[in-house]
Amino acid sequence: MSAFTLNDLITIMRRCAGELDEVQLTGDIADVPFQDLGYDSLALLEATGWIAREYAVSLPDDVVTSIETPAELVAFVNEKLDRAA
Amino acid sequence: MSIAAITGVGVVAPNGLGTAEYWSATLNGTSGIDRITRFDASSYPVQLAGEVSGFAAEAHLPSRLLPQTDHMTRMALVAADWALADAAVQPGEMPEFDMGVVTASASGGFEFGQRELENLWGRGPEYVSAYQSFAWFYAVNTGQISIRNGMRGPSGVLVSEQAGGLDALAHARRHLRKGTRLVLTGGVDSSLCPWGLTAQIPSGLLSRSTERGRAYLPFDAAAQGYVPGEGGAILVMEELEIAKAGCDRPIYGVLAGYASTFDPPPRSGRQPRLRRAIELALSDAGVVADDVDAVFADGAGVAELDRVEAAAISAVFGPYGVPVTVPKSMTGRLFSGGAALDVVAALLSIRDGVLPPTVGTGRPAPEYQLDLVTGAARPGTVRTVLVLARGYGGFNSAVVLTAPQV
Amino acid sequence: MSPSRSYQAGGRRVVITGIGVIAPGGIGAKRFWELITSGQTATRSITFFDPTPYRSRIAAECDFVPEQHGLSPQELRRMDRAAQFAVVSAREAIADSGIEPEQLPADRTGVSIGSAVGCTMSLEREYAVVSDGGRRWLVDHSYGVPALYDYLVPSSLAREVAWVAGAEGPATVVSAGCTSGLDAVGYAVDLIREGSADVMIAGATDAPISPITVACFDAIKATSPRNDDPQHASRPFDKSRNGFVLGEGAAVLVVEEFDRARRRGAHIYAEIKGFASRCNAYHMTGLRPDGREMAEAITAALAEAKLDRTEVDYVNAHGSGTKQNDRHETAAVKRSLGHHARTIPMSSIKSMIGHSLGAIGAIEIAACALAVEYGVVPPTANLHTPDPECDLDYVPITAREQRVDVALTVGSGFGGFQSAMVLTGSGVRS
Structure with missing residues (x-):
């Protein structure tokens, strides 16, 4: 079981960057690019900063530009967590 | 222009x-x-x-x-x-x-x-x-x-x-x-x-x-x-x-005049510059003191500052020469928001022909020689208003608003 | 008719007659000019506090000892470092202008000081005291120092300069983020043109090198983490650039109505011919790649100056050294100056003195005025391998002797603000 789930990410995104009125963070959004969900690089910086602190993982500087979708970010964080474990 | x-x-x-x-x-x-x-x-x-x-x-x-x-x-x-x-x-x-x-x-x-x-x-x-x-x-x-x-x-x-x-x-x-x-x-x-x-x-x-x-x-x-x-x-x-x-859109009024000045340092022996800001703003608006129907004062509520402001108003308009009001007595001082809100109040006074009261103050200190609107709103024709705002440290600004020309 | 109306009809012109600068690497306009034309850099590891926990641990700090500049203990207690910079620079500018302070016409002298973050250093220091190091939300007011309200509202910066100059005309602080310096001087130009003042003590100051500022730029990865090589960390337009280097400093100018300056036989550095600002209305920290707003600001400033784009001899770039900015700006300059952009030098002095937020715009105006004065274009230091998308002549490494009659300086800041100013020398007089 993953230590970091899509639901965890959605909760964090809501908290860090709100939710767009026209985009509901429900259903199958795992592969929808962050940009299409209305989250810009600033929102991702806030969210990845949160994840780095709360999950005690170190994320590289370019994570917000190299990762495009929630699924990719979840996988990336889990990989980091596995490696740290 | x-x-x-x-x-x-x-x-x-x-x-x-x-x-x-x-x-x-x-x-x-x-x-x-x-x-x-x-x-x-x-x-x-x-x-x-x-x-x-x-x-x-x-x-x-x-x-x-x-x-x-x-x-x-x-x-x-x-x-x-x-x-x-x-x-x-x-x-x-x-x-x-x-x-x-x-x-x-x-x-x-x-x-x-x-x-x-x-x-x-x-x-x-x-x-x-x-x-x-x-x-x-x-x-x-x-x-x-x-x-x-x-x-x-x-x-x-x-x-x-x-x-x-x-x-x-x-x-x-x-x-x-x-x-x-x-x-x-x-x-x-x-x-x-x-x-x-x-x-x-x-x-x-x-x-x-x-x-x-x-x-x-x-x-x-x-x-x-x-x-x-x-x-x-x-x-x-x-x-x-x-x-x-824009057809039937309302026009609240016109920003007809403005000026700002800065006070000399305390204990310099030089005069405060609020009066000059008022005079320059009237001149910029092309109006004279007699044209002004009301003053929305800065009204610091601090004796030393009130005295300077009252003196400037009296010097330009004469003792008891113009109705003065401080609606911010109902909101407190809002820093950068205060004067903008006063401008709105002044424009609404022009629209409705009524001056809002200054609350709290029962009667202004007699030495100020001000016709302060207290107790209740005061109806009357309001076509030209002077709004004053003073910033901590010596900033004086004055704006003249006039009724929209028909 | 009111003074402002009659003056406006006269087409009043505005010139720079005095310059005062505090910049990393040296105090005073002379030392500043020597540094930025030598190509030396003043960026280093942060010494003001222990930077160990931070991502970016580099800054361009000023070695500024206020007591050496005649500030009294009482003034030091009252003034934030940014205010100290402003006051010392203002005194230098007034002395440089040849005006005895008592000869400044009080009612006709105004003050316009730019600052992006005001008295943030003192605010943070005092916050740490009243909050017991961040442990109390209900901070202990009884530890509040007397000057705390001066730090809260940075109009105190304009007050301090007004007191130095004996100014009793219009005074304000202009705080438009990283375009504050340009906007503050642009504001001063407006006031002189419209007749509200004859002399403006105008410029900008910022002293942001404190933990909160370093941390907030860390959080968005805007500053360079080249911590093992601080002298070469500010690399505008270079392929290897990775963020800006935080700086501090001030520049204050005596900005004067032309006829007045001429009558008193003043030395005129340059005329300020045009200024404009635009917003990108896009993002608080992001830039549209096409650079359209900055291009609009440049075009509008040139139009106000009644100059053709082909007359520009030098562009003082914003050139912060972030990936995004340098490409954006290159696009904006190409868009506004067309083919001419490829034929003229464009350099970033932030490569040497870092990015002092709101102050830098005024410091860069000073650099342009001095470039016009001396016929030298300062270089972009640390530019060895240009980014292929940054393909203009950025004057790498070494200064260039070249006549500058028309200088353009631009700025870009959080909030989406883009500003441009055009200065001319005596060769271009309308």
């Missing part, structure tokens, strides 16, 4: 959300000053403030904006929305480089800043928000308002404490004169968090009274300081001919 007309106003005030609620409360003498509720202020020597109550940002703004904005920016964005709606302007239908934004600021997003300072000092640098780099700074309202409304023309952010609200309006007028069609302008401020209140206390100008009706008494012999408040107003300013072409 172009004439600067005000065609829309948006108000977020301690005694009323929205223009109608604010104006009705203000004419009735209803004060928004009360005990501080946002935090437990019982350990502070200042316990009263003009807090904006009932403002639910999430009811007015997309949730996307909330994590990145301080309380005062949220209020400014909503005031801007209301002002545009009032002016019946759809920014999306205008050329984006023809619209600009000029706001005044005094302390930035201070509550946001306190939270991030606490994160940094109490927990560590990695806890500081990605939004801190702009959410607290003085330029944030101009930036956020321009983004929300797609306004890409000239901008500006002025900081001259309470005088800044008038300086912003005057700078907006400069942009109109250079060809910008519409400028959103004014000021909204708040630093009513524990750190903000703590930073205000050393000015020595805050009232320590806990009696809400007697805490802030402009021009009263018993004046003992002012009550801090939050909120302000955003106005839509357009070139008069363009505004007139």
Whole structure:
């Protein structure tokens, strides 16, 4: 079981960057690019900063530009967590 | 030369959300000053403030904006929305480089800043928000308002404490004169968090009274300081001919004159410069003292400052020479938002032919020789109004508003 | 008719007659000019506090000892470092202008001081005291120092300068983020043109090198983490650039109505011919790649100056050294100056003195005025391998002797603000 789930990410995104009125963070959004969900690089910086602190993982500087979708970010964080474990 | 007309106003005030609620409360003498509720202020020597109550940002703004904005920016964005709606302007239908934004600021997003300072000092640098780099700074309202409304023309952010609200309006007028069609302008401020209140206390100008009706008494012999408040107003300013072409849209009035001066240092033996600001503003407006129907005074509620202001008013208009009022006695002083809100009140006085009262002050100190509007609103023809604002440290600004020419 | 109306009809011209600068690497306009034309850099590891926990641990700090500049203990207690910079620079500028302070016409002299973050250093220091190191939300007001309200509302910066100059005309602080310096001087130009003042003490100051500012730029990864090589960390337009280097400093100018300056036989550095600002209305920290707003500001400033784009001899770039900015700006300059952009030098002095937020715009105006004065274009240091998308002549490494009659300086800041100013030398007089 993953230590970091899509639901965890959605909760964090809501908290860090709100939710767009026209985009509901429900259903199958795992592969929808962050940009299409209305989250810009600033929102991702806030969210990845949160994840780095709360999950005690170190994320590289370019994570917000190299990762495009929630699924990719979840996988990336889990990989980091596995490696740290 | 172009004439600067005000065609829309948006108000977020301690005694009323929205223009109608604010104006009705203000004419009735209803004060928004009360005990501080946002935090437990019982350990502070200042316990009263003009807090904006009932403002639910999430009811007015997309949730996307909330994590990145301080309380005062949220209020400014909503005031801007209301002002545009009032002016019946759809920014999306205008050329984006023809619209600009000029706001005044005094302390930035201070509550946001306190939270991030606490994160940094109490927990560590990695806890500081990605939004801190702009959410607290003085330029944030101009930036956020321009983004929300797609306004890409000239901008500006002025900081001259309470005088800044008038300086912003005057700078907006400069942009109109250079060809910008519409400028959103004014000021909204708040630093009513524990750190903000703590930073205000050393000015020595805050009232320590806990009696809400007697805490802030402009021009009263018993004046003992002012009550801090939050909120302000955003106005839509357009070139008069363009505004007139907008068919049946209301025109509140015209920013006809403006001037600002700066006082010499204390103990220099030189005279304060408020009187000169008044005279220059009248001259800029092409009016004389007799033309002025009312003065919306700065009304610091501090004896030394009240005396200087009263002397300047009497010197220009003569003793008891013009009705004077201080509606901010019902809101407290709103820093960069105060003068912008006074301008709205003055424009509504022109519209409705009535001057709002100064509350608290029963009778002004006789030595001031002021015809202060107290007790109840005073009806009468109001076509030309002088609004004064003075910023801590010596900033004096004066604006002359006139009724829209028919 | 009111003074402002009659003056406006007269087409009043505005010139720079005095310059005062505090910049990393040296105090005073002379030392500043020597540094930026030598190509030396003043960026280093942060010494003001222990930077160990931070991502970016580099800054361009000023070695400024206020007591050496005649500030009294009382003034030091009252003034934030940014205010101290402003006051010392203002005194230098007034002395440089040849005006005896008592000869300044009080009512006709105004003040316009830019600052992005005001008195943030003092605010943070005092916050740490009243909050017991960030442990109390309900901070202890009894530890609040007397000057705390001066720090809260940075209009105190304009007050301090007004007192130095004896100015009793219009005074304000202009705080438009990183375009504050340009906007403050642009504001001063407006006031002189419209007749509200004859002399403006105008410029900008910022002293942001404190933990909260370093942390907030860390959070958005805007500053350079090249911590093992601080002298070469500010690399505008270079392929290897990775963020800006935080700086501090001030520049204050004596900005004067032309006829007045001429009558008193003043030395004129340059005329300020045009200024404009635009917003991107796009993002608080992001830039549209096409650079259209900055291009609009440049075009509007040139139009106000009544100059053709082909007359520009030098562009002083914003050139912060972030990936995004340098490409944006290159696009904006190409868009506004067309083919001419490829034929003229464009350099970033931030490569040497870092990015002092609101102050830098005024410091860069000073650099342009001095470039016009001396016929030398300062270089972009640390530019060895240009980014292929940054393909203009950025004057790498070494200064260039070249006549500069028309200089353009641009700025870009959070909030989406873009500003441009045009200065001319005596060769271009309308």
